[in-house]
Amino acid sequence: MKRLIVILAVACTEAPDRAGEGMRNVAVESAAVAGQAAPLSPVDPNAQCRARIERELQKPGEPGVPELERVRAQVLGRAKATPVLFTREPAHAPAASAEVEGLRQSLRANATAKGLGQIYRRFYKRPDLARAVFLRDGYLYTREPQLAFALLEKVELSQLFDAEQLVIQRGSETLLAQKKQDEYVYASGSETGEKAKVLLFDRVWDQAAPPGPALHVDLEALSADLGFWRARLEHATATSMVLNLRYGDEWVLTLLDRDGAKLGLNCEWIEPGQREAVAGARQRERELHALLRHQRSVIQRMVHEALPFDEPRTEEGQQDGNLRPAWRGAYLRGEWSYEFNADRYPVFDGRGRPRVPQVCIDFVTDTLERASGSWWGSQEQPRAHTRGRLIFDEFEIDNRRSVERFTKFAWNHPEHFDVYYLPSEERLPLTRGDAFFAHLEEHAARYRAGDIVNILGLRSDEKYHYHSFFVYKSDPVTGMPIWLAGNAGRPRLRSWYGELLSAPRRSIQSRIRPRLEWLRSILESEQSLATEPAPADEGTG
Numbered sequence: 001m002k003r004l005i006v007i008l009a010v011a012c013t014e015a016p017d018r019a020g021e022g023m024r025n026v027a028v029e030s031a032a033v034a035g036q037a038a039p040l041s042p043v044d045p046n047a048q049c050r051a052r053i054e055r056e057l058q059k060p061g062e063p064g065v066p067e068l069e070r071v072r073a074q075v076l077g078r079a080k081a082t083p084v085l086f087t088r089e090p091a092h093a094p095a096a097s098a099e100v101e102g103l104r105q106s107l108r109a110n111a112t113a114k115g116l117g118q119i120y121r122r123f124y125k126r127p128d129l130a131r132a133v134f135l136r137d138g139y140l141y142t143r144e145p146q147l148a149f150a151l152l153e154k155v156e157l158s159q160l161f162d163a164e165q166l167v168i169q170r171g172s173e174t175l176l177a178q179k180k181q182d183e184y185v186y187a188s189g190s191e192t193g194e195k196a197k198v199l200l201f202d203r204v205w206d207q208a209a210p211p212g213p214a215l216h217v218d219l220e221a222l223s224a225d226l227g228f229w230r231a232r233l234e235h236a237t238a239t240s241m242v243l244n245l246r247y248g249d250e251w252v253l254t255l256l257d258r259d260g261a262k263l264g265l266n267c268e269w270i271e272p273g274q275r276e277a278v279a280g281a282r283q284r285e286r287e288l289h290a291l292l293r294h295q296r297s298v299i300q301r302m303v304h305e306a307l308p309f310d311e312p313r314t315e316e317g318q319q320d321g322n323l324r325p326a327w328r329g330a331y332l333r334g335e336w337s338y339e340f341n342a343d344r345y346p347v348f349d350g351r352g353r354p355r356v357p358q359v360c361i362d363f364v365t366d367t368l369e370r371a372s373g374s375w376w377g378s379q380e381q382p383r384a385h386t387r388g389r390l391i392f393d394e395f396e397i398d399n400r401r402s403v404e405r406f407t408k409f410a411w412n413h414p415e416h417f418d419v420y421y422l423p424s425e426e427r428l429p430l431t432r433g434d435a436f437f438a439h440l441e442e443h444a445a446r447y448r449a450g451d452i453v454n455i456l457g458l459r460s461d462e463k464y465h466y467h468s469f470f471v472y473k474s475d476p477v478t479g480m481p482i483w484l485a486g487n488a489g490r491p492r493l494r495s496w497y498g499e500l501l502s503a504p505r506r507s508i509q510s511r512i513r514p515r516l517e518w519l520r521s522i523l524e525s526e527q528s529l530a531t532e533p534a535p536a537d538e539g540t541g
Contacts, residue, residue, distance in 0.1 A: 046269045046270065046271070048267070049255060049266075049267035049268060049269045050269055052255055052266070052267060053242055053253060053255050053267075053269065056235060056237070056240055056242055056255060057234075057235050057242060059235075059237055060237070061235045061236055061237055062087040062088050062236045062237060062238070063087075063088060063089075064086065064087055064088070064233055064236065065086045065088070065089040065143070067089075067143055068086065068089070068143040069477075071143060071145055072441075072475070072477065072478055073437045073438060073440060073441035073478055073480055074145035074434055074437050075142070075143060075144075075145050075148045075200075076475055076478075076480070076482045076495075077145075077436075077437035077440060077480070077482065077495060077496045077497060078145055078146075078148045078149045078437075078495055078496070078497040079148035079149045079151065079152040079200045079495055079497070080152055080199055080200065080482075080483060080493065080494060080495045080498065081148070081152075081199055081200035081201045081482070081495075082170050082171050082199050082200070082201045082202055082218075083201070083219070083220065083473075083475040083476060083477065083482060084171055084201050084216035084217065084218055084219070084261070085216060085217050085219055085231070085233060085477055086215055086216045087215060087216065087217065087233075087236040087241075088215045089136075089143075089215070090136035090137040090138075090139040090141045090215055091136055091137060092104065092132070092136050093132065093137075095132070096132060099129070100129065100132045100133060103119055103122065103129070103133045104133055106118070106119055107119065107133065107147070111142070111144035111146060111147040112144075112146040112147060112150070113146070113147070113149065113150035113153075115147070116147065116150045116151070116154060117150075117154075120154060123159055127159060127160055127161050127162050130155070130159045130160050131160050131161070134151065134155055134160065135160065135204070137203075137211065137212070137215060138169075138203045138204060138205050138211040139201060139202070139203045139215070139216075140152075140155060140198050140199070140200055140201065140202055140204070141200070141201060142200070145434075148200055149495070149497050149498070151200060152199065152200050152495075155198060156183070156197075156198070157177060157183070157184045157196055157197070157198050157204065158182055158183050158184060160198070160204065161184075161204070161206060162179075163179070163206040163207065163208065164178070164179050165177065165178055165179070165187070165206075165207045166179075166184060166196075166204055166205065166206060166207060167204070167205050167206075167207050167210070168196065168198065168202055168203070168204050169202065169203040169204070169214070169261065170199065170202050171218035171220055171221070171261065172217075172218035172221055172260075172261045172262045173189070173218075175187075175188055175189045175196075176188040176189075176207070177196035183195060183196075184196040190300070191304075194304070201216070203216075213238070213260060214260045214261040216261055217236075217241065217258060217261055217262075217263050218261050218262065218263070219231050219263070219476035219477065220473075220476055221262075222256070222263050222476075223285075223289075223476045224286070224289040225265075226245065226254075226265065226282065227247060227281065227282035227283070227284075227285035227286040227289070228245035228246055228247050228252075228282075228285070228476070229246060229247075229285060229448070229474070229476070229479050230245070230246035230444070230476065230477065230478065230479040231243050231244070231245050231246070231476055231477050232244040232251075232477075233477075234253070236258075237258070238258065239257065239258050240255065240256065240257055240258055240266070241255075241256045241258055241263060242254070242255055242256075243256060245268075246479075247277070247278045247281040247282050247285070248277055248278070248280070248281030249277070249281075250274045250277050250278050250281065252268050252269065252270050252274065252278060253268070253269045254266075254267075254268040254269070255267050255268070284516060287516065287520070288449075288450065288516055288519075291450075291516075291519050291520065291523050292449055292450045294371055294523055295367060295368075295371045295450065295523070296472065298367050298370045298371045299367055299470065299472065299485045299491070299493075301370075302363070302366070302367070302370075302487075302491040303485075303491045303492060303493060305349065305353055305355075305491070306349075306490045306491065307355065307356055307357070307358050307363075307487065307490065307491055308323075308345075308355065308357050308358070308490065309357070309358060309359070309487055309488065309489050309490060310322070310323045310324050310357035310358055310359045310362065311323075312340050312341055312343065313341075313343045314340075314341040314342065314343050315341070316341065319341075320359060321359050321401055322340060323340055323345065323357035324356065324357045324358070324359075324362065324401075326338045326339075326340050326345075327345070327347065327355070327356060327357055330347050331347050331354065331376065331383055332383055334383055335347060336348070345357075348378070348379045352378050352379030352380060353378055353379070354375075354376040354377070354378065354379075356376060358487045358491075359401055359487075360403065360466075360467050360468045360469065360486055360487055360488060361400070361401055361402065361403045361406050361468045362401060362487070363468075363469070363485075363486055363487035363491060364406075364452055364468055364469070364470065364486075365392050365400060365406070367470065367485075368390055368392075368514070368522070369388065369390050369391060369392065370388075371522070371523055372388035372389040372390035372522040372523060373386065373387075373388025373389060374386060374387060374388035374389075374390060374391055375388075388522075389521070389522045389523070390522045395409065395413075396409075397409045403454050403466035403467070403468045404466060406468075407419065407454055407510055407512060410512045415515070415518070416514065416515060416518040417512050417513060417514055417515060417518070418512075418513040418515060419510060419511070419512050419513075420446060420510060420511045420513075421509065421510045422507075422508055422509060422510065422511075426439065426443075426508075427507040427508060427509065428507055428508075429457060429504060429505045429506060429507045430496070430497070430500040430501070430504040430505075430506070430507075431504045431505060436496075437480075437496070440480045440481060440496070441478050441480045444474070444478055444479035444480040444481075445479065446511060447471055447474075447480070447481040447511060448471060448474060448481070448513070449471050449472065449473055449474045449481070450470065450471065450513070450514065450519075451470070451471045451481070451511055451512065451513045451514075452468060452469070452470055452471075452511070452512040452513075452514075453468070453469055453470075453471060453481075453484070453508060453510075453511055453512075454466060454467070454468050454508070454509050454510045454511070454512070455467050455468075455500070455506040455507060455508055455509060456506055456507065456509045457503060457505045457506030457507055458503070458505045458506070459502075459503040459505075459506070460502075460503070465503065465506070466509075467486070467488060467499075467503075467506065468486065469484045469485060469486025469488075469499060470484065470485040470486065471483075471484060471485075472484055472485040472493055481496075482495065482496075483495065484496065484499045486499065488502070
């Protein structure tokens with residue numbers, strides 16, 4: 001006799017859950033046989049959604065990519081990627097020549113940076129060959145963690161194409177890239193005019209030759225709309241998906257309509273006992289998304305401005321941090337350049353923007369201050385510091401340019417920050433490889449977008465150094481942090497591997513989380529833009 005599938009929404013532990021592994025925690029078979037199934041109450045607000053989900057689960061589904069999901073943390077931790085969810089694995093087109101097949105086999109046999117390096121010169125000015133080897137159904141794709149970072153670092157759009165205009169599908173966003181001399185620049189989107197890049201899991205094609213249907217869905221936009229922070233794939237077809245979405249600690253089974261890479265809410269099954277907790281978590285997550293969008297726009301501006309790291313070209317011992325006070329003095333005196341150790345530095349960049357030197361913790365505090373409305377005037381504006389809703393010099397911090405002392409300040413102000421110091425056994429360096437990324441996945445709730453992460457350890461000079469940066473983006477499937485924003489030479493958005501590669505013996509020491517209530521107080525309303533004299537000189541450290 002045919003049995004009825006009854007779906008139960010249950011809470012889950014903090015152990016990592018991977019998509020594409022079936023209805024482990026949300027589906028059980030009823031002991032009832034046909035004719036004895038529990039009736040759906042007409043007053044049950046979830047009855048219709050429950051019935052729709054049950055019907056969807058009976059349809060033939062797409063296979064997903066369980067092999068990728070098992071190593072998702074390793075791949076996304078190593079390479080800056082668009083964190084999409086694949087419902088079907090991208091595949092190579094049939095090899096058009098023995099050379100193509102040989103290069104593919106070579107890369108499969110040695111799926112590492114070294115393996116890529118050994119064959120890389122073969123692709124010089126041969127875009128057809130590069131596409132045949134590196135792209136699968138138009139995607140820059142791999143599920144080999146050791147190859148992911150190398151692909152991102154090596155493969156350029158100009159190596160893959162020679163067409164005048166390209167289309168880049170990044171999640172559900174579609175961007176245009178225009179050929180300009182020997183490279184491509186963005187012709188649409190927020191980075192128009194900047195050099196165009198291809199990220200891992202992007203899909204790219206010649207505008208004149210569009211590909212077939214998308215093999216992925218974008219959960220980032222959906223996460224911002226609905227307010228969840230983790231997702232598990234339960235079932236997918238070409239037109240719909242069943243996902244288990246996590247709000248705070250609650251999992252909610254959700255039916256979504258699918259239009260290519262885009263998802264839209266159809267219905268969600270929220271049990272009466274979950275409603276209050278889900279509503280509260282959803283409200284907080286949505287508000288945090290809105291605040292972080294503003295903060296990310298500031299980070300993007302600093303990345304485009306390429307603010308210099310505060311390290312003199314000529315040093316007498318360790319002099320990091322000395323350029324900013326010299327810059328500030330020259331700025332306020334109306335000068336156009338300043339000198340340090342016989343080297344000259346400009347006060348403004350070529351576009352008239354203040355060229356403010358930063359140590360790593362300056363990038364953090366500058367981001368928060370600029371997001372509140374505080375910053376230095378441009379070349380066309382009065383030489384003054386605009387006052388917003390936040391100026392850290394007004395707090396009692398004995399050295400705001402020291403990572404260690406700023407962290408102690410945050411610890412002493414629990415009304416503004418939640419600070420977590422890792423126990424020694426959890427301070428794993430990047431050299432631990434898979435164990436490092438497994439830690440990030442296991443403790444995903446500890447590191448959320450907008451958090452400040454501090455690392456400490458030996459660098460190449462055999463001295464201990466701190467470094468500090470923001471979590472810029474999290475993976476909506478695992479919840480783990482995947483993009484970081486900081487200044488280590490210049491402001492950049494990088495993966496964990498990219499950020500820690502220069503000093504892989506460093507490990508996470510602490511995490512600082514600005515509290516939502518505090519962020520709301522400095523970012524939510526229209527900032528005061530009254531201009532006043534700049535604050536007192538900052539110290540160095």
